[in-house]
Amino acid sequence: MQLRVENVSYAYMPGGPFEAKALQGTSVSFASGAFHACVGHTGSGKSTLLQLLNGLLRPQEGTVYVGDWTITPETKQKHIAGLRRKAGVVFQFPEAQLFDETVIDDVMYGPKNLGFKNDEARRLAEEALARTGISTELFTRSPFDLSGGQMRRAAIAGVLAMEPELLLLDEPTAGLDPAGRESMMELFRSWQQEQPERTIVMISHDMNAVARYADTVTVMEDGKAIAQKAPHELFTDAELLERHQLEMPDTVRLLYRLREASGVNMDISAFDEKETFSRILALLKGGVQDA
Amino acid sequence: MLEHVIIGQYVPGKSFVHSLDPRAKLIAVIIFMIFLFVSRDPLVLGTAAALTVAAFLSAGIPFRFFWKGIRVILLIVVFTFLLHLFMTRDGTVLVSLGWLTIYSGGVIEGSLIATRLFLLIVLATMLTLTTTPVDLTDGMERLMHPLNRFRVPVHELALTMSIALRFIPTLLTETEKILKAQTARGATFSSGSIWKRLNAFIPVLVPLFVQSFQRAEELAEAMEARGYSGGEGRTKFRQLAWRNRDTIVLFVFAGFGVWSVLSVV
Numbered sequence: 001m002q003l004r005v006e007n008v009s010y011a012y013m014p015g016g017p018f019e020a021k022a023l024q025g026t027s028v029s030f031a032s033g034a035f036h037a038c039v040g041h042t043g044s045g046k047s048t049l050l051q052l053l054n055g056l057l058r059p060q061e062g063t064v065y066v067g068d069w070t071i072t073p074e075t076k077q078k079h080i081a082g083l084r085r086k087a088g089v090v091f092q093f094p095e096a097q098l099f100d101e102t103v104i105d106d107v108m109y110g111p112k113n114l115g116f117k118n119d120e121a122r123r124l125a126e127e128a129l130a131r132t133g134i135s136t137e138l139f140t141r142s143p144f145d146l147s148g149g150q151m152r153r154a155a156i157a158g159v160l161a162m163e164p165e166l167l168l169l170d171e172p173t174a175g176l177d178p179a180g181r182e183s184m185m186e187l188f189r190s191w192q193q194e195q196p197e198r199t200i201v202m203i204s205h206d207m208n209a210v211a212r213y214a215d216t217v218t219v220m221e222d223g224k225a226i227a228q229k230a231p232h233e234l235f236t237d238a239e240l241l242e243r244h245q246l247e248m249p250d251t252v253r254l255l256y257r258l259r260e261a262s263g264v265n266m267d268i269s270a271f272d273e274k275e276t277f278s279r280i281l282a283l284l285k286g287g288v289q290d291a
Numbered sequence: 292m293l294e295h296v297i298i299g300q301y302v303p304g305k306s307f308v309h310s311l312d313p314r315a316k317l318i319a320v321i322i323f324m325i326f327l328f329v330s331r332d333p334l335v336l337g338t339a340a341a342l343t344v345a346a347f348l349s350a351g352i353p354f355r356f357f358w359k360g361i362r363v364i365l366l367i368v369v370f371t372f373l374l375h376l377f378m379t380r381d382g383t384v385l386v387s388l389g390w391l392t393i394y395s396g397g398v399i400e401g402s403l404i405a406t407r408l409f410l411l412i413v414l415a416t417m418l419t420l421t422t423t424p425v426d427l428t429d430g431m432e433r434l435m436h437p438l439n440r441f442r443v444p445v446h447e448l449a450l451t452m453s454i455a456l457r458f459i460p461t462l463l464t465e466t467e468k469i470l471k472a473q474t475a476r477g478a479t480f481s482s483g484s485i486w487k488r489l490n491a492f493i494p495v496l497v498p499l500f501v502q503s504f505q506r507a508e509e510l511a512e513a514m515e516a517r518g519y520s521g522g523e524g525r526t527k528f529r530q531l532a533w534r535n536r537d538t539i540v541l542f543v544f545a546g547f548g549v550w551s552v553l554s555v556v
């Protein structure tokens with residue numbers, strides 16, 4: 001699903017003493033069929049941008065284009081109800097949305113709202129739960145009896161079960177352990193790659209995950225998208241990262257330090273262990289030749 | 292819409308009203324509340340309105356912000372007005388449309404109640420907008436202190452109240468978040484039969500309750516961990532200071548009360 005935001009501004013509580021300008025005339029676009037990441041400081045407007053992309057918030061200025069929908073300040077809520085079917089949102093700490101008596105009922109809530117019949121909704125829910133790694137014997141438990149990580153998975157299943165075309169993720173791995181983070185990211189990537197039009201926009205502070213999984217990275221600052229680059233471009237630009245106080249992924253930092261220390265010019269864009277290892281190996285081999 | 296609700300919110304400032312002792316403000320509002328409902332004299336009501344306007348102007352609250360916040364509450368005022376308008380069967384008939392008859396008494400009664408309610412809401416809102424929740428409960432605790440002798444748990448009441456006030460904004464933010472999350476899952480809150488609409492709120496209320504209980508538990512643990520053990524023998528870090536301006540304000544409101552009574556007898 002193709003996304004485009006044009007000169008959009010949004011302020012919370014406009015006109016009052018507590019006015020917070022979250023977005024200030026920003027423009028950015030996200031291509032269809034890709035995994036996009038969005039990074040930036042706390043308060044830079046990332047979550048606000050995400051909510052504009054599925055019509056939960058309407059821009060106060062500017063235009064948002066999502067697939068076939070056009071959202072302007074005048075757009076009526078009714079008009080974008082159809083967008084909700086296509087765009088799934090996983091909010092920060094989504095386990096706060098669990099409410100039903102059993103896990104399976106909770107996951108069926110979304111599909112049922114979309115008008116699916118009971119058995120169809122159950123099929124979608126079971127599929128989504130299986131995909132997120134919730135075992136069958138947990139289906140009939142109360143969602144409040146699950147562990148934190150399982151709750152997160154159940155909540156995400158609740159969104160996937162609605163079969164969205166666009167998945168909007170707000171720090172989906174915050175608070176998970178490293179293994180949980182990785183399996184969740186793998187889940188999102190395989191979901192996205194299953195069908196050509198599936199698109200993900202993910203907000204994250206985890207640069208390791210962003211570097212490994214995203215096709216593009218958008219940098220937000222003071223309510224504006226100030227850069228959109230491929231991970232290997234962004235994360236090897238030490239000066240740019242410094243300027244916007246963004247962290248390097250661990251692998252890049254390691255190679256960067258090695259390059260500084262050795263003085264040997266080498267490619268530092270490596271986002272997983274294997275790539276990093278081969279870069280180090282190359283450096284060592286080169287080093288041996290030099291000596 | 293929820294983000295505009297200003298009940299329990301405090302707007303920092305250095306105005307005259309901000310600087311008053313919370314006890315003075317509390318007593319003033321209580322006097323106002325009681326005596327506003329004593330008199331039907333338009334002059335007394337006019338004075339009440341003047342006091343309210345004076346309080347608003349000297350508090351330095353931006354008008355647009357205030358108006359947006361109070362709009363929702365005004366629905367209650369309008370509703371009360373209409374109720375009295377249609378229900379009062381006094382005076383001469385003004386309008387008669389089939390089953391609907393409006394009497395002159397209804398207009399008078401409705402306007403009277405609506406004006407009183409409106410003034411009261413504005414003044415009470417001024418109190419919370421210009422007083423920090425901590426000051427407010429401190430003031431309340433001090434005012435109710437004598438009741439301790441009758442075994443009223445004044446400190447506990449004040450604490451409960453301050454916690455409640457503190458968490459109103461949090462609760463609103465949380466409600467809004469959950470509303471958004473469920474809306475994104477296809478929930479609709481504004482269509483279908485009454486029964487359907489009420490049902491639609493279950494997915495919002497359940498998480499809200501769960502979170503509130505969790506928070507209550509965490510708060511209790513945090514307080515215990517820091518050695519809280521009730522009000523007995525507890526001293527105050529923050530002291531209230533009564534000044535001349537507080538006495539003057541009280542005199543003005545007391546004067547209003549006396550006049551209000553005099554206009555009746």
Ligand SMILES: Nc1ncnc2c1ncn2[C@@H]1O[C@H](COP(=O)(O)OP(=O)(O)OP(=O)(O)O)[C@@H](O)[C@H]1O
Pocket residue numbers: 012013020021022040041042043044045046047048049294
């Ligand atoms: N519901 C709200 N009410 C009032 N102000 C808000 C609200 N949500 C966000 N803001 C303000 O809008 C600005 C942008 O917030 P936003 O949530 O979009 O930032 P963010 O980039 O997602 O930050 P984080 O990384 O901390 O999640 C901030 O200044 C914030 O204080």
Ligand SMILES: [Mg+2]
Pocket residue numbers: 046047048092170
């Ligand atoms: Mg955010």
